[in-house]
Amino acid sequence: MSEVTFYFDFSSPYGYLAAERMEAFESRVGVTVTWRPFMIGAAFKQTGQSPLLSQPIRGTYFRHDMERCARLQNTPFHIPENFPYAALVPTRAFYWLESRSPMLARKFAKDIYRGYFADGLDMANPENVFAAASRHSINVSEMRAAVENQRWKDHTRTVTEEAISLGAFGSPFFFYEDEPFFGNDRLEQLAQWISLRKETAGSQSD
Amino acid sequence: MSEVTFYFDFSSPYGYLAAERMEAFESRVGVTVTWRPFMIGAAFKQTGQSPLLSQPIRGTYFRHDMERCARLQNTPFHIPENFPYAALVPTRAFYWLESRSPMLARKFAKDIYRGYFADGLDMANPENVFAAASRHSINVSEMRAAVENQRWKDHTRTVTEEAISLGAFGSPFFFYEDEPFFGNDRLEQLAQWISLRKETAGSQSD
Numbered sequence: 001m002s003e004v005t006f007y008f009d010f011s012s013p014y015g016y017l018a019a020e021r022m023e024a025f026e027s028r029v030g031v032t033v034t035w036r037p038f039m040i041g042a043a044f045k046q047t048g049q050s051p052l053l054s055q056p057i058r059g060t061y062f063r064h065d066m067e068r069c070a071r072l073q074n075t076p077f078h079i080p081e082n083f084p085y086a087a088l089v090p091t092r093a094f095y096w097l098e099s100r101s102p103m104l105a106r107k108f109a110k111d112i113y114r115g116y117f118a119d120g121l122d123m124a125n126p127e128n129v130f131a132a133a134s135r136h137s138i139n140v141s142e143m144r145a146a147v148e149n150q151r152w153k154d155h156t157r158t159v160t161e162e163a164i165s166l167g168a169f170g171s172p173f174f175f176y177e178d179e180p181f182f183g184n185d186r187l188e189q190l191a192q193w194i195s196l197r198k199e200t201a202g203s204q205s206d
Numbered sequence: 207m208s209e210v211t212f213y214f215d216f217s218s219p220y221g222y223l224a225a226e227r228m229e230a231f232e233s234r235v236g237v238t239v240t241w242r243p244f245m246i247g248a249a250f251k252q253t254g255q256s257p258l259l260s261q262p263i264r265g266t267y268f269r270h271d272m273e274r275c276a277r278l279q280n281t282p283f284h285i286p287e288n289f290p291y292a293a294l295v296p297t298r299a300f301y302w303l304e305s306r307s308p309m310l311a312r313k314f315a316k317d318i319y320r321g322y323f324a325d326g327l328d329m330a331n332p333e334n335v336f337a338a339a340s341r342h343s344i345n346v347s348e349m350r351a352a353v354e355n356q357r358w359k360d361h362t363r364t365v366t367e368e369a370i371s372l373g374a375f376g377s378p379f380f381f382y383e384d385e386p387f388f389g390n391d392r393l394e395q396l397a398q399w400i401s402l403r404k405e406t407a408g409s410q411s412d
Contacts, residue, residue: 049264056252060373061388185389
């Protein structure tokens with residue numbers, strides 16, 4: 001059973017930093033995390049926000065903050081040349097792959113993030129997305145077809161609408177039960193919250 | 207010598223939450239913190255931001271987040287009725303008082319914050335500000351005069367301009383040497399940073 005839902009956009013720096021911490025988080029906290037890429041641009045339309053790094057004054061700080069956060073958590077990180085991009089292709093590919101193998105989909109997601117933020121690959125170019133898939137035992141021609149298939153286009157839109165309706169206005173955004181947590185910098189609090197909730201549940205069942 | 211500068215606005219919820227943690231932070235990390243109230247509204251004009259709680263969708267989340275953060279750090283907290291307010295009077299009073307006694311100014315600042323966010327006092331009403339001062343051995347008639355004195359009006363403006371020129375676009379905002387940290391949720395990282403810097407300085411002087 002999934003206990004934490006992890007909404008993120010493949011173009012989100014803090015989403016990448018959170019993704020890199022997710023395995024350690026799961027084993028430390030003792031929860032299962034479901035990965036849910038979505039299209040953050042649709043959320044920005046609702047909130048009237050612009051991408052963080054394009055905001056005057058704040059953009060300068062947050063670029064510095066991302067680089068510092070990455071360094072302190074030992075994650076290779078550079079803002080790519082074509083930042084940000086609309087990550088439709090990797091998002092559709094993710095959901096197609098997840099319908100086959102959730103574990104493989106997660107590996108693929110990490111590769112997409114690392115390719116973009118660590119290796120500077122242009123993930124707006126579908127060929128780089130397919131190249132990431134080809135490193136695993138994934139049928140790339142099926143993936144090519146899937147990202148053009150209406151089913152996965154619709155699924156991407158549905159997940160995005162669902163995320164926004166739950167209140168996910170940024171990336172990363174986490175839910176535990178109905179409790180929302182925004183940002184890579186809320187992972188510690190999420191861990192604390194889960195631990196408190198489990199204590200409560202434990203004492204109630206005594 | 208002051209090592210950390212703590213910029214905050216007296217109307218800022220996360221500034222209040224940080225202020226409540228400041229003494230424990232100082233003794234744990236082994237640094238001195240200089241308190242610098244400033245007028246966040248002037249910074250918002252530069253960045254084009256609006257107050258967090260008035261932003262669509264985000265406002266709902268951040269209200270919840272503030273309340274959760276307060277609960278998890280055991281700080282009494284409610285969003286006051288007249289939230290936010292332009293905290294000119296307490297800011298001027300702070301700097302006048304600081305010129306007499308920095309320690310007393312800090313106690314006064316904590317009282318202003320607690321009066322507003324814990325006790326629901328309307329701090330836009332100068333009488334509530336003076337009442338907070340009267341609990342300490344502060345000459346209230348001198349404070350009344352000081353908040354109308356051009357010197358402390360100018361000083362408040364100067365500190366605000368300085369904060370903005372350093373890049374402080376929100377509250378709380380911290381600097382250690384030239385390194386900027388935004389938010390109550392960066393206090394742990396600030397502590398980590400200071401510890402790493404001291405290690406580096408220590409190994410260089412060996």
